[in-house]
Amino acid sequence: MTRPVGEPLPTAGRPRPVLEMRAITKTFPGVTALCDVHLTVRAGEIHAVCGENGAGKSTLMKVLSGVYPHGSYGGEIRFEGEPVAFKDIRASEQRGIVIIHQELALVPQLSIAENIFLGNEQRSARGTIDWNATYREASRLLERVGLREKPQTPVAELGVGQQQLVEIAKALAKEVKLLILDEPTAALNDQDSAHLLELILQLRAHGVSGIVISHKLNEIRAIADSVTILRDGRTIETLTVRQATSTAPELSEERLIRGMVGRDLDHRFPDRAPYRGEDADQVALAVGGWTVRHPVDHRRTVVDQVSLTVRRGEIVGLAGLMGAGRTELAMSVFGRSYGQYVAGTVAVGGREVDTRTVPAAIAAGLAYVTEDRKRYGLNLLDTLQRNVSLASLPRMRRHDAGRRHGMRGFVDEHHERRVAEHYRTALHIKTPTVAEQVGRLSGGNQQKVVLSRWIHADPQVLILDEPTRGIDVGAKYEIYTVIGELAARGKAVLFLSSELPELLGMCDRIYTMAEGRLTGEVSRTEATQEVLMRHMTLRRTTRNGS
Amino acid sequence: MTTTTTTPPEDPPASPPALTLLFHRARANMRQYGMLIALVFLVVLFQIWTDGTLLLPNNVSNLIQQNSYILILAMGMMIVIIAGHIDLSVGSLVAFVGAMAAVLMVKHDLPWVPALLLSLLIGAVAGAWQGFFIAYLGIPSFIVTLAGMLLFRGATQIVLEGQSLAPFPDGFQDLAKGFLPEVGPYTQYHNPTLALGLCAVVLLLLREWRQRTRQLALALDVLPTGLWVARCTALTAAVVAFTLTLASFHGVPVVMLLMGGLLLILGHVMRNAVVGRHVYALGGNKAAAQLSGVKDKRITFAVFVTMGVLAALAGCVYAARLNAGTPQAGLNFELEAIAASFIGGASMSGGVGTVMGAVIGGLVLGVLNNGMSLVGIGTDYQQVIKGLVLLAAVGFDVWNKRRAGR
Numbered sequence: 001m002t003r004p005v006g007e008p009l010p011t012a013g014r015p016r017p018v019l020e021m022r023a024i025t026k027t028f029p030g031v032t033a034l035c036d037v038h039l040t041v042r043a044g045e046i047h048a049v050c051g052e053n054g055a056g057k058s059t060l061m062k063v064l065s066g067v068y069p070h071g072s073y074g075g076e077i078r079f080e081g082e083p084v085a086f087k088d089i090r091a092s093e094q095r096g097i098v099i100i101h102q103e104l105a106l107v108p109q110l111s112i113a114e115n116i117f118l119g120n121e122q123r124s125a126r127g128t129i130d131w132n133a134t135y136r137e138a139s140r141l142l143e144r145v146g147l148r149e150k151p152q153t154p155v156a157e158l159g160v161g162q163q164q165l166v167e168i169a170k171a172l173a174k175e176v177k178l179l180i181l182d183e184p185t186a187a188l189n190d191q192d193s194a195h196l197l198e199l200i201l202q203l204r205a206h207g208v209s210g211i212v213i214s215h216k217l218n219e220i221r222a223i224a225d226s227v228t229i230l231r232d233g234r235t236i237e238t239l240t241v242r243q244a245t246s247t248a249p250e251l252s253e254e255r256l257i258r259g260m261v262g263r264d265l266d267h268r269f270p271d272r273a274p275y276r277g278e279d280a281d282q283v284a285l286a287v288g289g290w291t292v293r294h295p296v297d298h299r300r301t302v303v304d305q306v307s308l309t310v311r312r313g314e315i316v317g318l319a320g321l322m323g324a325g326r327t328e329l330a331m332s333v334f335g336r337s338y339g340q341y342v343a344g345t346v347a348v349g350g351r352e353v354d355t356r357t358v359p360a361a362i363a364a365g366l367a368y369v370t371e372d373r374k375r376y377g378l379n380l381l382d383t384l385q386r387n388v389s390l391a392s393l394p395r396m397r398r399h400d401a402g403r404r405h406g407m408r409g410f411v412d413e414h415h416e417r418r419v420a421e422h423y424r425t426a427l428h429i430k431t432p433t434v435a436e437q438v439g440r441l442s443g444g445n446q447q448k449v450v451l452s453r454w455i456h457a458d459p460q461v462l463i464l465d466e467p468t469r470g471i472d473v474g475a476k477y478e479i480y481t482v483i484g485e486l487a488a489r490g491k492a493v494l495f496l497s498s499e500l501p502e503l504l505g506m507c508d509r510i511y512t513m514a515e516g517r518l519t520g521e522v523s524r525t526e527a528t529q530e531v532l533m534r535h536m537t538l539r540r541t542t543r544n545g546s
Numbered sequence: 547m548t549t550t551t552t553t554p555p556e557d558p559p560a561s562p563p564a565l566t567l568l569f570h571r572a573r574a575n576m577r578q579y580g581m582l583i584a585l586v587f588l589v590v591l592f593q594i595w596t597d598g599t600l601l602l603p604n605n606v607s608n609l610i611q612q613n614s615y616i617l618i619l620a621m622g623m624m625i626v627i628i629a630g631h632i633d634l635s636v637g638s639l640v641a642f643v644g645a646m647a648a649v650l651m652v653k654h655d656l657p658w659v660p661a662l663l664l665s666l667l668i669g670a671v672a673g674a675w676q677g678f679f680i681a682y683l684g685i686p687s688f689i690v691t692l693a694g695m696l697l698f699r700g701a702t703q704i705v706l707e708g709q710s711l712a713p714f715p716d717g718f719q720d721l722a723k724g725f726l727p728e729v730g731p732y733t734q735y736h737n738p739t740l741a742l743g744l745c746a747v748v749l750l751l752l753r754e755w756r757q758r759t760r761q762l763a764l765a766l767d768v769l770p771t772g773l774w775v776a777r778c779t780a781l782t783a784a785v786v787a788f789t790l791t792l793a794s795f796h797g798v799p800v801v802m803l804l805m806g807g808l809l810l811i812l813g814h815v816m817r818n819a820v821v822g823r824h825v826y827a828l829g830g831n832k833a834a835a836q837l838s839g840v841k842d843k844r845i846t847f848a849v850f851v852t853m854g855v856l857a858a859l860a861g862c863v864y865a866a867r868l869n870a871g872t873p874q875a876g877l878n879f880e881l882e883a884i885a886a887s888f889i890g891g892a893s894m895s896g897g898v899g900t901v902m903g904a905v906i907g908g909l910v911l912g913v914l915n916n917g918m919s920l921v922g923i924g925t926d927y928q929q930v931i932k933g934l935v936l937l938a939a940v941g942f943d944v945w946n947k948r949r950a951g952r
């Protein structure tokens with residue numbers, strides 16, 4: 001089931017290739033992002049592309065869709081049998097290649113219908129926008145993607161999963177033949193993901209081929225017909241997913257990982273050393289009766305009397321479906337950064353602390369790693385070094401042999417650079433120098449930068465909100481290891497995640513939330529996906545506690 | 547902390563060769579290096595075109611004094627733009643503070659030192675006034691400072707009753723026109739200037755050397771020795787040449803000391819102080835900065851107060867240069883300062899740029915002005931050319947970024 005890279009697949013009995021990318025090479029100043037990459041997608045198949053962070057997946061798709069115009073890369077692209085040379089995205093869209101980027105690109109203020117037809121407006125004979133046709137067509141498309149919303153609804157009012165569907169509707173409006181999805185489910189919960197994957201399969205049935213980039217291997221196995229693995233900007237292999245035959249067994253996740261990482265990964269989760277400090281049983285974080293209202297709609301209670309504790313050296317999970325209020329809880333505890341505070345207390349290390357502002361929360365020993373790195377995490381224009389140091393600048397004074405001198409309130413750039421270098425190597429952030437602009441890093445590597453910032457802030461309590469979103473399996477392992485080590489050093493970790501296996505693999509205890517309330521608390525030994533799911537879907541009638 | 551994987555990672559990310567690093571650094575500051583080269587190019591061009599008049603000692607002094615107030619404004623404007631804002635009021639504020647200084651000194655006979663300090667205070671209050679609306683009430687800076695532009699211009703006319711007030715005491719005039727006094731025996735050169743130049747060279751080399759030893763001690767990669775020596779030599783040569791030029795005329799202008807001090811302090815604060823870093827963070831991504839503990843309101847407020855003080859200083863220098871407080875002072879200064887900032891590497895979206903860049907941008911405009919006047923190009927064409935330079939500078943940057951892959 002493996003084939004030598006670059007050779008045509010045996011054509012007998014297989015549909016013709018709709019897309020062939022040959023010997024694609026793309027360099028950025030100082031970085032070779034793609035080197036001699038081959039990709040063949042056959043008509044009516046879902047082709048997955050996977051690989052580690054920074055392997056070049058997004059770049060390859062940008063080359064294909066004309067984001068990087070013809071001439072800025074080497075190699076040849078053939079679509080439907082003819083060579084193509086796109087000068088921009090419009091050109092590729094005209095041929096029916098539509099890309100949905102890792103970061104959604106909708107205009108929040110515009111309505112669903114306006115977004116769907118943006119740049120592709122339904123016109124009347126006089127050249128003005130034909131609103132009737134727009135709404136009619138939009139409704140039809142929304143039905144096709146299974147989104148039950150009015151076309152007039154502003155996109156800002158939709159959740160991420162629904163926005164993703166609008167993106168697909170937008171693609172369908174353009175008569176798409178090849179749909180490219182860059183990590184479509186990274187920001188979605190299980191339900192929304194399942195719906196989206198189902199939709200992709202439906203589209204395939206209607207003759208739309210697809211390229212899907214994903215770090216979620218189970219998804220790849222569920223929907224893809226074949227997989228191309230990239231590593232360090234090169235094609236490693238193309239594998240067929242389905243049809244376990246007598247000679248070839250079904251493709252296993254382990255097999256995929258070996259291709260991506262170049263070695264076997266024996267465990268998905270590291271072994272954790274327990275924290276053995278004297279104060280091991282001390283409660284590090286205690287949140288009591290935390291209640292928060294919606295920032296605009298004050299009648300809506302988003303977090304309702306949540307009380308939880310995390311001990312030193314403990315990793316505690318917080319599970320919940322989309323809209324359960326996990327992020328809202330975390331952000332409002334962290335300096336009341338979300339919503340309108342109603343009631344509740346926070347104690348760190350047994351003492352009640354003031355967390356009314358973010359600086360106060362940081363001073364009290366809290367840290368919050370955001371789930372939305374672009375919006376709440378990074379200064380994309382600035383360097384890796386400065387992004388890492390941002391939350392601990394006052395401590396970036398000159399160090400010599402553990403002693404701090406240098407002026408208060410001033411940063412020693414050499415020390416700062418060493419710190420950044422340290423995290424670059426320790427977390428394997430893929431970039432040649434810490435002076436690189438963070439905006440130029442691949443998605444997963446950006447996530448590692450945010451994580452570095454907060455690890456270096458050296459908090460007592462670390463709140464991690466989806467810390468492994470968009471991160472490849474190998475790097476996930478590294479991040480789990482880092483989290484494990486932090487706990488072993490006596491930090492308390494509150495771990496918010498939509499991926500249940502990850503919570504089950506890492507946490508000592510798991511709380512579940514639903515509709516803003518705490519609905520359960522499960523210890524490591526009792527926890528299974530089924531138990532958690534049951535608690536996560538509990539309805540209003542049940543009160544706190546398991 | 548170390549991370550362990552089941553099998554050891556193949557190879558630790560190797561440090562790329564020093565030249566690649568150099569290249570990356572240079573690319574990060576492309577616009578600034580580009581503008582430095584452009585500045586050198588302009589100087590050489592006009593030096594040839596004017597048969598050597600441009601770099602005659604008296605013209606160099608003149609150039610510095612002529613552009614001092616725009617450079618001071620540009621430094622402040624750069625900080626405002628880095629913070630993600632804009633200040634349209636500085637030209638009017640220059641006029642208003644100049645007028646107030648005139649009222650204090652000419653009408654009320656206040657000695658110039660307290661009058662200067664009071665003027666700076668007025669600038670700080672004006673900055674605080676605007677900063678309050680912007681930082682604490684969240685009104686866009688474009689609107690607040692547009693209002694300020696009208697408001698301060700009007701206030702100037704009210705204070706001056708539509709007329710110019712003159713003359714200023716000599717001490718105050720020296721702010722714009724004075725030179726460091728000569729001391730010591732007669733040499734061909736201005737002695738204190740030589741001494742200052744020598745100090746500058748020594749400090750510069752000392753700093754370079756200390757940085758290098760620190761970098762080596764921390765096992766950070768450094769410039770290859772050859773390149774480093776070349777860099778030091780070039781820096782020294784530049785300072786020496788500049789010193790000798792100034793020293794063969796009246797010496798260092800007072801206003802240049804002022805600007806030099808400002809450049810050092812503001813540059814250091816923006817680059818190395820926690821507050822400075824917070825300004826960048828705020829301009830780059832406000833939400834992210836807030837969630838990292840940046841006190842956004844306080845920082846924004848402080849930025850506008852700083853701008854106010856700098857505008858006041860520029861106002862005093864300009865009034866001293868004219869030797870009068872006039873209602874028409876400072877017209878379009880805000881636009882010059884904004885242009886200087888963008889030429890010098892600021893970005894519309896905020897979060898990038900350096901104070902040094904603003905000075906380079908200001909000098910590009912200044913040399914253009916001066917050079918074109920010397921060769922006799924009319925002010926009409928001068929405007930056209932300056933407009934094109936602004937467009938070209940920013941256009942080049944955009945093109946360069948696009949070429950690098952967005």
Ligand SMILES: Nc1ncnc2c1ncn2[C@@H]1O[C@H](COP(=O)(O)OP(=O)(O)OP(=O)(O)O)[C@@H](O)[C@H]1O
Nearest residue numbers: 028033053054055056057058059440442443444951
């Ligand atoms: N505009 C750019 N300038 C410089 N380097 C870039 C640029 N865009 C991408 N790169 C580099 O190219 C490499 C590939 O990046 P790419 O975004 O394609 O990775 P990816 O496979 O999509 O990773 P992820 O899974 O993290 O999203 C990375 O090393 C990245 O740093």
Ligand SMILES: [Mg+2]
Nearest residue numbers: 058102442443
């Ligand atoms: Mg990517």
